[in-house]
Amino acid sequence: xxxxxxxxxxxxxCACGGxxxxxxxxxxxTITVLAAASLTxxxxxxxxxxxxxxxxxxxxxxxxxxxxxELAADGAPGDVxxxxxxxxxxxxxxxxxxxxxxxFATNVLTIVVPEGNPAGIESLDDLDGSTWVRxxxxxxxxxxxxxxxxxxxxxxxxxxxEEDVRxxxxxxxxxxxxxGLVYATDAVAAADDxxxxxxxxxxxxxxxxxxxxxxxSTDADLAADWVAWLRSEEGREILxxxxxxxx
Amino acid sequence: xxxxxxxxxxxxxxxxxxxxxxxxxPLVAMVASTDWQALPDHLTSRTALDALRISLxxxxxxxxxxxLLGLPLAWLLARVDFRGRGALRALVTVPLVLPPVVAxxxxxxxxxxxxxxxxPLLEWTGFAxxxxxxxxxxxxxxxxxxxxxxxxxxxxxxxxPRYDDAAATLGATRWTTxxxxxxxxxxxxxxxxxxxxxxxxxxEFGATITFNGNYPGTTQTMPTLIYVTRQADQDAAxxxxxxxxxxxxxxxVALRDHWLGTP
Numbered sequence: 001x002x003x004x005x006x007x008x009x010x011x012x013x014c015a016c017g018g019x020x021x022x023x024x025x026x027x028x029x030t031i032t033v034l035a036a037a038s039l040t041x042x043x044x045x046x047x048x049x050x051x052x053x054x055x056x057x058x059x060x061x062x063x064x065x066x067x068x069x070e071l072a073a074d075g076a077p078g079d080v081x082x083x084x085x086x087x088x089x090x091x092x093x094x095x096x097x098x099x100x101x102x103x104f105a106t107n108v109l110t111i112v113v114p115e116g117n118p119a120g121i122e123s124l125d126d127l128d129g130s131t132w133v134r135x136x137x138x139x140x141x142x143x144x145x146x147x148x149x150x151x152x153x154x155x156x157x158x159x160x161x162e163e164d165v166r167x168x169x170x171x172x173x174x175x176x177x178x179x180g181l182v183y184a185t186d187a188v189a190a191a192d193d194x195x196x197x198x199x200x201x202x203x204x205x206x207x208x209x210x211x212x213x214x215x216x217s218t219d220a221d222l223a224a225d226w227v228a229w230l231r232s233e234e235g236r237e238i239l240x241x242x243x244x245x246x247x
Numbered sequence: 248x249x250x251x252x253x254x255x256x257x258x259x260x261x262x263x264x265x266x267x268x269x270x271x272x273p274l275v276a277m278v279a280s281t282d283w284q285a286l287p288d289h290l291t292s293r294t295a296l297d298a299l300r301i302s303l304x305x306x307x308x309x310x311x312x313x314x315l316l317g318l319p320l321a322w323l324l325a326r327v328d329f330r331g332r333g334a335l336r337a338l339v340t341v342p343l344v345l346p347p348v349v350a351x352x353x354x355x356x357x358x359x360x361x362x363x364x365x366x367p368l369l370e371w372t373g374f375a376x377x378x379x380x381x382x383x384x385x386x387x388x389x390x391x392x393x394x395x396x397x398x399x400x401x402x403x404x405x406x407x408p409r410y411d412d413a414a415a416t417l418g419a420t421r422w423t424t425x426x427x428x429x430x431x432x433x434x435x436x437x438x439x440x441x442x443x444x445x446x447x448x449x450x451e452f453g454a455t456i457t458f459n460g461n462y463p464g465t466t467q468t469m470p471t472l473i474y475v476t477r478q479a480d481q482d483a484a485x486x487x488x489x490x491x492x493x494x495x496x497x498x499x500v501a502l503r504d505h506w507l508g509t510p
Contacts, residue, residue: 064478066479067477070478131360136461136475138476138478138480158462159378159460159465160378160460161463161475162460163456163461163475167460175360175361176355176361176377176460
């Protein structure tokens with residue numbers, strides 16, 4: 001019943017989005033990739049060569065991993081699911097809607113500060129007393145942040161627990177927060193607006209990105225091609241440039 | 248009377264039924280899918296109670312500000328002839344049609360720590376709105392004010408201005424007339440506008456999370472709590488949604504009986 005209610009609420013929204021995208025393409029072959037917010041920039045970059053090579057359209061729905069996994073589990077339209085940790089992928093796996101789950105990248109947590117570091121944040125210890133933000137415990141980047149903070153014995157409280165990593169980054173980019181805990185790749189993506197401060201020992205709480213094709217895919221071959229593309233040599237290079245580690 | 252007019256035409260009844268179903272089915276489905284056994288645990292958790300407290304507090308304070316500032320603005324729009332009145336009325340309605348996220352971005356540009364007003368404010372007083380309960384109130388005032396102003400202005404317009412004239416003839420100042428004649432005559436509309444604005448404020452989410460973020464005990468309102476909880480525990484999110492539904496219905500029913508006098 002819960003499922004039915006959710007799908008009934010969400011399906012019309014998804015249908016609208018899909019309709020627009022399909023209309024803009026002459027070619028009928030399109031896949032939709034549901035992907036973690038932290039993959040936003042790199043997936044856009046990965047899409048261009050893939051689209052050229054296959055003569056297809058790739059559309060994205062970016063959001064928090066858990067959110068997207070829940071949607072996929074509820075049968076939301078989509079061909080590939082890529083999440084920022086295995087736990088959220090598990091939500092979709094448990095619902096039996098995924099193909100083989102493949103790890104394709106890793107990421108590490110870092111501190112970001114507005115350009116010029118106005119609050120002078122040099123380490124996790126400096127967070128105490130500053131206006132800083134991190135992800136909520138419910139989403140992968142929040143789980144990693146908590147693990148890193150606990151390992152470092154930092155008890156400082158953030159001013160906000162953001163709904164996903166891009167919202168966290170946004171609070172720092174806009175200058176509202178003195179510092180934020182985001183992935184190293186987010187710091188690369190926003191390098192024009194923020195400076196990164198490395199966290200010693202953050203590698204111990206590495207996060208792994210996983211991808212899987214979805215049962216509800218309307219083009220299973222193309223969906224599988226996308227997952228393979230993420231693990232290909234060429235795809236690896238693009239991921240490297242964006243700051244993602246190899247699995 | 249009803250018989251003489253004939254049966255209501257199907258052309259009107261069918262869409263009316265569809266409209267009713269459209270509004271009710273999602274709510275019924277939500278209630279039906281609630282996990283009743285886990286409900287007490289979900290509702291008595293510290294975070295849930297904090298969020299409910301913040302929600303009720305901020306929306307009530309916000310509506311007080313809306314009334315304090317919005318009632319005079321509504322009066323100005325309804326009763327005073329001045330150049331640019333039409334333009335001002337149009338401007339007041341803009342936040343009404345603005346997507347809440349855009350409202351949040353706009354508030355940040357104005358009252359954020361590097362914002363137009365926010366930066367000098369921070370320099371002079373050391374206070375910044377973002378990430379504080381006052382920031383939530385500010386966001387609520389911004390999104391609710393148009394509802395209050397538009398509703399009250401409508402009520403003031405439909406109250407006969409000749410009573411104002413009569414009061415003036417009898418020697419009342421414009422302030423006395425406003426206080427003793429205009430507002431009492433339009434009171435049901437004023438109350439309706441207040442309730443509408445309060446309801447909008449209680450449900451406000453997009454502007455709040457964009458402008459203030461989300462932290463239990465300071466900025467986390469029920470809608471933001473529901474939003475983040477949904478990512479980890481759908482059942483808990485449903486229980487919390489049910490509370491919002493009950494609070495909203497409760498207040499609307501109470502106010503309807505006590506104030507609005509409609510059946």
